[in-house]
Amino acid sequence: MRAITLIAALLFAQAASAQEPVPQLVPDVSQRDINIQSRFTGAELLLFGAILFPRGVVPDEQVDVAVVLRGPTRPIIVREKQKVAGIWVNAQSVDFRSAPTYYAIASSRPLGKIVDAKTAAIYELGLDQLQLSPSGEINTGELRRFTRGLVDLNNRDGLYGESSGSVDITGQVLYRARLKIPSSVPEGNYVAETLLIRNGRVIVADDSVTVSISKTGFERFITIMAQRYSLLYGALAVMLSLLLGWLAGWAFGRQ
Amino acid sequence: MDIYLPIAGLSVNVLVIILLGGAVGMLSGMFGVGGGFLTTPLLIFYGIPPTVAAASASTQVTGASVSGVFAHLRRGGVDFHMGAVLVAGGMLGTLFGALLFSLLEQWGQIDTVINILYVLMLGGIGGMMAKESWQSVRARRTGTTLPPRKRRHHPLVANLPGRWRFYRSGLYISPLAPLILGFVTGILTMLLGVGGGFIMIPAMLYLLGMSANVVVGTSLFQILFVTISSTMVHSLTTKAVDIVLALFLLIGSVTGAQIGARFAQRLQPDYLRLLLSAIVLLVALRMIVGLGWQPDEIYTVQLL
Numbered sequence: 036m037r038a039i040t041l042i043a044a045l046l047f048a049q050a051a052s053a054q055e056p057v058p059q060l061v062p063d064v065s066q067r068d069i070n071i072q073s074r075f076t077g078a079e080l081l082l083f084g085a086i087l088f089p090r091g092v093v094p095d096e097q098v099d100v101a102v103v104l105r106g107p108t109r110p111i112i113v114r115e116k117q118k119v120a121g122i123w124v125n126a127q128s129v130d131f132r133s134a135p136t137y138y139a140i141a142s143s144r145p146l147g148k149i150v151d152a153k154t155a156a157i158y159e160l161g162l163d164q165l166q167l168s169p170s171g172e173i174n175t176g177e178l179r180r181f182t183r184g185l186v187d188l189n190n191r192d193g194l195y196g197e198s199s200g201s202v203d204i205t206g207q208v209l210y211r212a213r214l215k216i217p218s219s220v221p222e223g224n225y226v227a228e229t230l231l232i233r234n235g236r237v238i239v240a241d242d243s244v245t246v247s248i249s250k251t252g253f254e255r256f257i258t259i260m261a262q263r264y265s266l267l268y269g270a271l272a273v274m275l276s277l278l279l280g281w282l283a284g285w286a287f288g289r290q
Numbered sequence: 291m292d293i294y295l296p297i298a299g300l301s302v303n304v305l306v307i308i309l310l311g312g313a314v315g316m317l318s319g320m321f322g323v324g325g326g327f328l329t330t331p332l333l334i335f336y337g338i339p340p341t342v343a344a345a346s347a348s349t350q351v352t353g354a355s356v357s358g359v360f361a362h363l364r365r366g367g368v369d370f371h372m373g374a375v376l377v378a379g380g381m382l383g384t385l386f387g388a389l390l391f392s393l394l395e396q397w398g399q400i401d402t403v404i405n406i407l408y409v410l411m412l413g414g415i416g417g418m419m420a421k422e423s424w425q426s427v428r429a430r431r432t433g434t435t436l437p438p439r440k441r442r443h444h445p446l447v448a449n450l451p452g453r454w455r456f457y458r459s460g461l462y463i464s465p466l467a468p469l470i471l472g473f474v475t476g477i478l479t480m481l482l483g484v485g486g487g488f489i490m491i492p493a494m495l496y497l498l499g500m501s502a503n504v505v506v507g508t509s510l511f512q513i514l515f516v517t518i519s520s521t522m523v524h525s526l527t528t529k530a531v532d533i534v535l536a537l538f539l540l541i542g543s544v545t546g547a548q549i550g551a552r553f554a555q556r557l558q559p560d561y562l563r564l565l566l567s568a569i570v571l572l573v574a575l576r577m578i579v580g581l582g583w584q585p586d587e588i589y590t591v592q593l594l
Contacts (some may be wrong), residue, residue, distance in 0.1 A: 073534075075294040076301045110594040114398050122406075122581040125398040130594065184589035218294060218301035254296040261297055261529050269525025272533050273518050276353035276540055283544035284357025 056089035060241040062102075062229040067244075069216070070251040077193075077218045080104065080246065082141075082227055083211035093207045099142065099149040099232040100202045100210045101160060104246070106137030106194075107223035113185050129181040131167040136221045138165065138195050141212040145199040151235040158230060158237055162186050162197045193217035222249045297532035298342045304538055306336065311539035315354055315546025320554040321566045324351035324485025324513055327412065328573065329539065340401060342532050345524035347483030349536040352517040354543045355485060355510050362507030369458035369504045373511040375465050376472035376490075380516035383476015388523045391481060398592070402581075404482060409577045411478070415488050416570030423563035430560060444497045459500040459508070467498055472512060479520045485513035488570075 065081035082102045088094065111134045117126035142149060146161045155164050165186065169178055189195035193215060202212040210229075228242035250258055260268045294301045310332055318325035326347045333343035362368055394400040429435060450464035471493050475486030490509040494500045500508070525531050554562060 071294060073294050074292065076292045112398075112592050112594055114590050114592065116585055116588050116590075118584075122402070123583075123585050124402045125590070128398060181589070185591060188587060188589050188591065218292075219299055221299070250296060254294060257296040257533060261525070261531065261533075265525045265529055266522075268533070269522040269531065272349050272525065272531050272536055273352060273521050275533065275537060276349050276521075277356055279537075279540045279544050280353035280356030281360070283353075283548055284360055287357075287548035 056092075058089060058231060058239055059087040060229050060231060060239050061085045061087060062227065062241050062244050064227055064244050064246055067246055069246060069248040071222070071249065071254055072252050073254060075218055075254075077220075078216045080214045080216060080227075081211060082214060082229070082244075083209070084229060085209055086207065086231060088208075094233075096233065098204070098207060099144055100204055100212075101140060101142040101146070101149070101230045101232060102202060102210075102212045102214070103140045103160070103228045103230070104137065104214050105135050105226050105228070106221065106248075107225075108133040108135050109221075110134070111185075113181050115181065115184065127177070129173060129178065130170045131185075132170050133166070133168045134185065135165065136194065136223070137216070137225065138162070138189075139198075139214045139216075140196070141198050141201040141214060143200065143202040143204050143210070146197070149232050149235065150237070154232075154236055158240065160230070162190065162195055192219060194220065216248075220248055223247075293534065293538075295338075295342075295532050295535050297530060298338050298535060300337065302336065302338070302535075307535065307538040308542040310336070311350065311542025312546035313542075314350075314539075315543030315548075316550035316553070317546075317566070317569070318354045318543065319547035319550025319552075320557075320562060321550075323487040323491075323566075324355055324517070325543065326351045326479075326482065326484035326517075327408070327488065327570070329543075330483040331408070331573065331577070333535075338535070339530075340404070341395075341528050341530040342535070344404075344481070344483035345521070345528060345530040346532045346536045346539065348479060348485075348517045348520040348524065349531055349533075350539040350543055351483070351485040352514060352521060353540040354547050355514045355517070357544070357547065358510045359507070359514050362510060366458075367504050367507030368511045369456060369500075369508045370511075371454075372456045372459050372461075372468055372500070372504075373508050373515075375468045376475075376508070376512040377515040379469040379472025380476035380479070380486075380512055381519045383473040383478075384480045384516060384520045384523045385476075386473070387477040387480025387520075388527045390477065391528065395592075401590075405577055405581055407478065407482060409574055409581065411482075411488065412570050412574035412577070415492060416567050416574055418492065419563055420567035420571060423560050423567055426560045427564055430558075444499070447497060447499075456500075458504050459498070461498065461500060463498065471497070472516070475512070476516050476519070479516050480523065483520075485517055487513055 062084035069078050110132050112128050112130050114125040114128040116123045150160055155161055159166055186195055202210055204210045225246040225248060226242050227244040227246060228240060230237050231239040291304045292301045293304045314325040314328045329347040329350055330343050334340050394403050447463055447467045450466045452464050453462050454465045455462050475489050478484055478486050487509050491505055494505045521531055
């Protein structure tokens with residue numbers, strides 16, 4: 036009798052969970068380590084993966100996928116130029132405590148059509164939803180102006196990007212998206228987040244994939260030397276210029 | 291061919307950098323100036339961060355002035371005594387310039403100050419040079435001779451306390467005058483990545499009244515040491531010297547300098563100076579337009 040109730044309870048529990056079937060994401064990325072060396076001109080990352088629906092049942096209604104790649108955040112100061120006495124000078128500025136150095140989002144359909152405003156704000160979906168945590172007192176109008184300025188600048192430099200319709204979903208199961216990384220990206224750990232979206236809401240979010248971008252070899256050596264052994268580095272730069280100048284004079288002088 | 295610059299943190303086309311160095315080197319060989327006044331703005335225009343541009347340009351000027359110094363040494367065109375005073379002032383200037391640099395950076399006005407300094411320096415000296423060389427070109431055309439300029443130092447210089455003898459320069463003046471001159475150019479070297487030959491040569495001629503045959507050599511001597519000092523100070527403070535960028539600039543400019551020097555021997559010095567002043571004035575004009583016109587980028591980002 037007890038066994039029967041236990042089984043019944045188990046069945047009931049399973050039925051209850053089946054009412055809210057939560058799919059799983061299996062995300063991956065084409066490259067986990069991006070090395071910056073002398074021929075580095077940027078990279079293209081392929082973010083791909085599979086959507087595992089419970090019991091393998093693919094729902095009839097459309098699902099959408101968004102992928103986000105975020106670089107490390109840094110405190111920055113954004114300055115705005117204004118015309119003062121006929122010339123353009125930096126006038127106002129705003130400090131942001133955590134601005135991502137890199138942010139790219141790709142989605143299967145325009146973000147405005149697949150998520151509601153609240154969800155977009157919670158998950159920071161879209162360039163106009165970035166949480167930059169400004170410090171100090173600032174009114175919302177100014178904040179919006181500076182944020183827009185920063186986003187626009189980074190967007191043109193390829194450091195921030197938003198592209199809709201660039202996530203391909205095959206048979207409601209497989210997805211893939213390409214994201215471009217310019218040569219001017221800073222080093223650090225980048226987090227790739229994949230979000231499964233249905234009816235305007237995020238049902239699953241997975242940010243288990245990380246990509247590490249770092250300088251290697253000669254580039255790493257130079258950077259470390261300039262930072263830690265600056266005296267030696269400076270002396271080396273001076274010697275190099277003296278040597279080249281002298282060599283050229285000697286080579287041309289002999290002719 | 292693209293190459294990644296480790297300190298600037300972006301990739302650039304090597305050929306563009308070598309050609310840029312070569313063109314600047316040509317000018318420096320032809321006119322006996324460092325050419326930093328062109329390198330820094332051109333690098334910034336190409337997308338290199340301004341601090342890295344100024345720091346690496348001063349390294350390039352060192353290389354470009356080396357062979358010039360040797361050439362002048364051989365024919366005794368360097369007043370070491372005067373040079374030493376100028377270098378001492380220059381080194382103090384680079385240290386003070388480093389302080390100014392970080393203050394202005396914190397204040398957010400480094401770009402504007404650099405631009406205004408460029409406009410004042412290039413406009414003033416370009417104008418002076420244009421006027422003078424135009425007069426001598428016209429005199430040559432019409433066959434008249436200009437009255438020779440009297441060599442004497444400025445009354446302000448004569449009022450400074452204490453006097454030293456500078457034999458090769460033919461001067462008996464206060465060492466404070468060249469010390470201050472060196473100091474001012476040292477600041478400019480640090481802020482703008484220029485050698486300061488533009489300021490030095492006219493100041494040596496018209497303010498100090500040095501004898502003309504040691505002016506260029508002594509100025510190059512000072513530029514050599516002050517740009518070395520500025521490279522070192524940049525390495526230690528801003529850490530913005532990009533050795534890869536400097537290497538490719540140098541390859542272009544040391545070659546260009548030699549070619550330019552040959553080329554200069556075939557041209558009349560008056561026409562040469564008129565040409566140089568036209569280039570200088572053009573750069574100054576571009577800078578003035580840049581100050582008054584709405585810039586491409588209203589917003590700039592700086593790491594805290």
